[in-house]
Structure formats: C-alpha cells, structure tokens
Amino acid sequence: MAVDRTRTRTDTTSRTSWLPLVALALAQFVMVLDQSAMNVSISTLVDDFDTTVTTIQAVITLYCLVMAMFMLTGGKIGDIIGRRRAFVVGLVVYACGSAMTALAPTVLVLTLGWSILEGLGAALVLPAMVALIAGNFEGASRKVAYAVIGGVAGAGIAVGPILGGWATTEYSWRIIFAGEVVLVALILVMTPKVADAARTGPAPRLDTVGTVLSAAGLGLVVLGVLQSSAWGWIKPKGDSPLTPFGFSLTIFVVGAGVLLLWAFTQWLDRRERGGRDPLVHLTLLEIAPLRAGLIGLFSQNLILMGIFFTIPLYLQLVIGLDALETGVQMLPVSITMFIASAAGSRLSARSSIRSIVRVGLATAALAATLLMATIEPELDNPSFLLSMAVLGVGMGLIASQLGNVVQSSVDASGRGEAGGLQFTGQQLGSSLGVALLGAIVLSGLTTNFLTNISEDDRINSAVSEQVGVAAGSGIDFVASDQIAAAALSAGLDEPTSEALVDSYESAQLQALKTGLLVAGLLALLSLAFTKDLPRGLPDDPGDTDEAGAGSQA
Template sequence: MDEKEITDVTWIPLLLISLAAFIITLDSTFMNVAISQLITDLNTTVSTVQLIISFYTLITASLMLIGSRLQDIIGKKKVFLIGAGIYGIGALLAAISQNALMLFTGWSLLEGIGGSLMTPATISIASQTYKSDKRTFALAMISAMAGIAAAIGPLFGGIVTTFLSWRYGFVLELLIIIVVFIFSGKIQNFEPTLTKKDFDLTGSILLIFGLMSFVLGILLLEEDVIITVSLVILSLVILSLFASYEYGLTKGEKTPLIDINMLKVRNLSVGTLIRLITSLAMGGSLFAISIFLQSVLKYDAFTTGLNLLPATVGILLSSIIAPKLTSKINHKTLIRVGFLISMLAATILSTRFGVNTTFSTIAPGMFLFGLGLGFVLSLGIDISLAGTKEKNQSTASGLLSTGQTLGMSMGTAIIGCMLIVGATWGLHDAVNTYAPNQINDEQFHAESQEYLQKMGQINITELQGDTSIKEQIVNTVLTDAMKFVMSVTSAILAIGLLLTLALNDIKSYQLKRLKK
C-alpha cells in the first residue's frame, strides 16, 4: 500500500487496531461480573475462575515480547492478523465452553496467545503509520480504548450475562475479529528487518517460565505459603538468567529477544513499571470489588456492572481531555495529577464497603478512581516511547504491553488473593464472634470456606447447620478484607506517583533531537 492510499483512509487502520486493543482488554474485565454465574454454569469455584482470569493476562504477558520480536521477523501486519485468527478461534471455543477446562483452553490459552501477537503490533503499527500530533492522538486513542474496555467491561458483562449469557461476550469478540479481517487491506505493510535465524528461542523459554512461575506462585498463596515462596524465588532466578543471557547476546552482537541496553532509556524502563503498577491497581481492585458486590450484596451481573459504571465514565472523560491538555500542560504533570486523583479515590473507597453499601455510596469514589487512571493510561505510552529510536519501536511497544498485561494478571492474582486469603484467614475470628460454639468444629469451618468459594451459589442442602450464620460470617470477613484491599491499592498507586519523578518530559527529548 503506497503513501497516498494510507492518506486516503487515514483513520481506518487506527480504528481496526483500536478495536483489537479494546477486545483484548475487555477480556480481562468483562467476566468479573459473571463470576457467580460461571460458578453455577461450569460447576467451579472462585479460585478456579481467578486462575482462569489471571492466566489469560499472564499468557498474554509471557508471550508479548516474543510477539513483538516476530513483528521484525515476519512483519507487523502478518503477526497482527495471525494473532487475530488464533484469538478468533479461542473466542469461539470459549463461547461454547461446557466446563472450566474448555473455558481455560479457549479464553486463557488461545485468546492469550492471540492477544500477545496483536497487542504489541497495535502500538508499533500506530507509531509507524502516524506521525507528529496524529501519532500522539493515535497512541492516546489505543490507550483510551484499552482503558475504556477495562472499565466498561463489567457493565458489558453484566448486560450480556443478565439478559442473554456471558457466552455472547465472546461471540461479540469473534464478530469484531471478522470485521478486522474484512478491512485488513487498509493496514499498511511494513517490511521485516530480521530473519528467522534471528529468533531468540532460549531467551523466549526463560522468559515464559520466569513470568509464569511468579504469577503461579502468587495464585497458590491460598493453598501453601511454602510453595508460593519457592515459586517466586525460582521465578527471580530464571528471570535473572534471562537478563544475563540477553545481555550476553547483545554484547556478542547477536539478536536478543530484548536489547537490555534499551532499558537505559529512562522513560521506557520507568514507563513500563508505571504501566505495570497502574494495571495492577486497576485489575486487582475491579476484581475484588466485583467479588464483594456479588458475594456480600448478592448483586446480579447487570447490577454489579452498573455499580462499576462511574469508573468507566471517569476513564472516558479523562482519556478525551488529557491529549488536548498536553498543548498547555506537559505529560508528566498530567500523569501525576492522575495518580493523585486515583489515590484519593482508593482512600475514599476503603471506607465505603459494608453490608449497607449502595450505588450512591461508592459512585463518587469509583468516578474519581476512573478519572485518575484515565490520565495515566491515555498519556503513558506516548511519554514512554519518547526517547526510543524508531528501529526499536516494535520491541519497546512489546515491553510496554508486557508491563500492562502482566500488571493485570498480577493484580487479579495478588489483590484477588489478598481478598480471598484475608477472608479465609479471617474465618476463624468471625466464627468465634458469630458462632462461638462452632469454633473447634472443622466441618463448620470447611463449609464456611466452601460458601465463600462458591460465593453463595450453592445448594443449602449441601451444607449442614445454619446457613444464614455462614453467610453472615463470610459477609463480615469480606467487608473487612475490602478495606485492606483498597488501602493496598492506594499504596500501590503511590509507588506509581513516586516513579513519575524519574520521567523526562517529551519536550526534553524533542529539544535533544533538534540540537542533533
């Protein structure tokens, strides 16, 4: 496709890659509100659903840099379309799932692989298709679409789950993939810069096992602390070997999966950490809030999504405003403002969850939470890529995407585990308060934990004794756990705020280029 043709259809490529970014992120949030229905339909538990959600984003993150490198070997557009094809097959399998294993295969595995190929391609295609102000707008739009998907996911999931079935969410994704293929001719071809022999297989294997060991360790915290510690240590060892191996390839002038020297570009390395932290806070808090609304308040999927809607509005509003404000206020300042707003919101929300919680109770906090995150998400990519050379754009975009998706996976794993483990550990004290005569009854404890894992979606004839007491116990410990979860979220966002001190603003890089 020549330059004139691209000019004639300026925004069609952006629309297609933005739709891809939308459904990839939507996948990590829209099923949160359907957790109780999934437990019933697939005869599973909260922990299993948490594992499936976490592994979707984990698999995507683990393969992201591989997908990024493949762009340079077989071409950005081809990698994007291969990923879209795999993703579409996964969406179809997820839509017809009859058990947790089928859902895991279609959603976590196939869609995870497809997402890992598409995501870095969306950023690099936008970076090379559009220039100057159009590039800033394009990157902001991709980030905004991803952020909106993360926030609107619960409402979308609530609507389809309540009035149709959660399966229709995957059907919609499949339809979008079909639209992408129909108009794929509008996406420009970019010639590969490497060959197949340049693919770093050893580094790829080390990265996959390193990341998976870490998140799997976190997910197993509820089962065995020793296994968790062992897997986290193993992960750190493997990732250290990965970094050493990649550095060796770079020194030997061979082609690594990632050029370690790229991490010397301050905005790229700091920006990747900021993106990880932001996604961790957002993904984890939305998962925990969804669990609370469905388990304690017994909200259906639609009502749960409706209660999360203010966050969607906040993200959408700031995502529209932020790019326009950059002409007057620098990226760095706006991102800091975003962090401060979202920290304030998380602090407010930490006092708002209880058995009498209503929409009006949490709506202001949810709106501010989304508003703050929108500033960070919409401007984060542009400032992170500011100092990166054009030839490294593919790898850099893959690194940023890895940070985002790994953050979502870690958020669901870490904050989700905080909620579930905190509630599980709090059962003893709650039983002592509400059912002191049962304090030493192992069966009562086991059944209370089962009630928690099934989120109340369980036939009461399967439980012995007074089920209302078990419900009261679970509600109490989840309420206490939510206060802790939102306080931790605020602390995580504070780390992101501190990291912005290390960022250089875009104008400083532009001045350096002019001097050269």
C-alpha cells in the first residue's frame, strides 16, 4: 500500500505542479529583473539624480549586498514561521520597496527603496522559494522545476537589459519598478496554489547574534572592495578618510569583515555545542557537492554581474549608445543563456554535472577574451554580438546545474538553510562582482589616464602636473565630451584639449579590458573548485535522509 500511496501522490503532483511553478518562477524573475535592467540605465540615473557612476555602482552593489547579508536570516525565518508565509511577507516588503523606488525623488530614497527594502524582501523570498520548489515537486518533476527556475533566473538577468533599455529610452526607468508591483500582486493571487513545504522537528529560534555577526562581516568585506577605487587598495589615495600606519583604510575594513566572519563561525560552533539552534549549521559545508555548488554559484554571479556592470559603460559612455540600443546589443546573452540553461538540464542525463559546469566556466572565460578583443573605439557589431552570445552559453550551462546540486545534497530538514546559503553565495558574488570589477575599472581608468598624459608630448609638464593633482583621488567614468568641455573651460588650448581627450579615451578602453581580463581569470580559477561536483544526482533528490550522502558518491 505504501507504494500505491507514493504513486498516487506523484501522479497528483504531476497533474497540479505547474501552477505553483508559474508562481515561483515569476517570483524568481521579479527578484533578478531590476538587478540587470538598471545596468543599462546607469548614465540615465546619473543624469536624473545629478550624481556619479560611482554612486550608482554603490546603490547596485548595496542591493545585492543586503540580500547577501540577510539571506541566511531570511532562510531561518522561513523555517520558523513557515516557508509560504515568509514568501508572502517577503513579496509584500519587496513590492513596497519597488513602489518607493518608482517614486524616488533623491538618491537617498532610491537607496532606501531599491537597495534596502527590495533587498530585505528578496532575502525572505528566495530561500523560501527554493524550499517550496522542493516541497511541491518530486523526482523528475523536481529536476525540471529547478532547471526552469535556473532558466528563468538567467532569462531575468539577461532580458533585463533589453527591457530596461526600452523602458528607459521610451518612457522612464521608473516603469520597471512600477511593473514589479503589478507582477508581485499577480504572484500573491497565485500563491494559495503553492503548498507549504513541510518542516521536520520543532520550529527553530532565530540566532540574533549570528545574524549581526554575519551581516556586519559580509557588509564590511564588500564595503572595503567597493571603496578601494577611492581609498586605494594598500597605498592610500586622497579620498581615504583615515590612513592607519600609512596604509589605505581598505585593507583594515576588509580585515575587520573577515575577523567578524571568523567570530561568526566560532559563535555558531559554540551554539551547536551548547545544544542551541544556530543561524546555519556549518556541518552543511562538510557536504562536498553542496560546498562545490555554492562556490560555483558565487563564481557565476561574480563574473556575470561584473561583466553586466562593465559592458554598459563601454556601450553608453565610450560608443555613445542609448539605453535601448545598449539592451539590444546585450540581447544575445538572453537568447543563448535561456537556450543553454534548457539544454543543460537535458545534457545532465548523458554528461556529468561536473563536466557541464566546467565547460560553462571555460566558455565564460572564452567570452571574456572575445569581449576584450572587441573593446575598441568603434563598435564591431558582429564580433560583439558573438562574444555576448558565447557568454550566455557559458552562464546558461552553469545555471542549469548548480541549484539542483545544492538542494539535492541535503534532506528536507536542511533545504531552508541550504537555500539561504545558496542565495547568500549568489548575491555575495553579485555584489562583489559589481564592486570588484567596478573598482578595477575605475582604478585602472585613473592610473592609465595619468600614465597617458605623462607620456604624451602634446601635453606640457605644467598641465600634466595640474591634471595629476586633480585626478589624484580618482576620476569618474564619463563620456569623453565632458572631458573636452572641462579642458576648454579650464582655458586649455585646442591641441592640448584634444590630447587630454585622446589620453582619456585610451585609458577608458584599457581599464575596461582590464576588468574583462580579471573576469576571465576568475572563470578559469573557478575550475579548480569543481572537483567535488557530483557526476549525477539521486533519482529522487532530497526525498530521503540519505540524499546528502548519496550525492557525494
């Protein structure tokens, strides 16, 4: 009779599962949409709020960072109050943030709505969503559901530029956030069709000390990386507020973050030894496939979001495209990422997961190399579109595998925490990707510009020294027309002004290529952490307590 009940349950699931999947997939789409849609609107946001690229970089980074800081806490809250309730509460908070962002009159309000409220809402929604997928699907259906969610996440990241470009050019970037409010309302209408995920054992208690330590530690690490272009990495720049022992503040802020994260691990160990429920059980990281999956998700988002921040700078501020034209140029990523993600779920039946992810990382490294070759003063349309298509293939192959690897490595009792770890890794990768590649590009811009003007015979030593003093604390990434206007307004003659513009344009290209080179090297470095990825998954992942052990074989 047990077998018959199982068959009946599976048959029922197969008949009713797709409505919950639509709701969950739409939630995934909304969570990642503005993360990518607003990258093509950077120059418009700078103009609308009369601010700088660096400020908008910080707002984008903070959105991802808030999610990373509170994702573990969001997963634990889902365990306490129920995954579906956490999902609903998170959606409401996210919608409030979207509405505030759509109406934002200042950068401060933009940051509060987009970075803070949306980030906190997503931190509740995403871990609950992963657990709800596992609770609503079984066997082969679960594998398909994870592949669909991975594909939708990839599509949201990739479709974002074309959607954001269209909205920004034809109407306003605010339309994106207003549309999210409507989509969230639609998801909430469908949520009653989503069955709550079962919880095993008593409801845990929230570890507030662990929450503070983990959030503060992650926040300080990313803050240090984000500010490195202004403060300097080791040698301090003019904008460094403090210079302890003659060094940049960056290394001390990052070091303090690492110290707090170490204290976080010690606190968790102390709570476990005392029989109290920790924010996350570190023993989960002893599961080799889960650990490898988390590193893979971190790497994927670091590379993709770093490139997605870098490429619009080239297309808009170097080439001069508007937001819609920028979105069109990035469209190949959308198409190939969705196709590769769908194909990847089928390939896993014939090829090992490890091999598919390795091919994805190698393809991403190839794409970064191709993009470096296309970063020139004049846009080579066919070459650029091909490079973006190759990037989409690599990212899609990775996305198709790793979510299922993480969730299939644990049993039902560990899915909430595994989901928290999964999205912490993803959003930490996103925030560090924007912060790191952005800092490398901006630092490289300043260094290359100063080097170029010192070596240009058309620029006399007095002007070179004057520019060096003005740019000593860093310069912003702007259109070269602004450099020409600033030079002429400073009273420089036309030949000198032209030389400064040439030096700046050359520095822009070299800085962008450096950022892409780092992205390619990170993709290759990530290959070293794929050895623990499984060759395949259990037939019915996560349904038994032995799923975690089985996936390590």
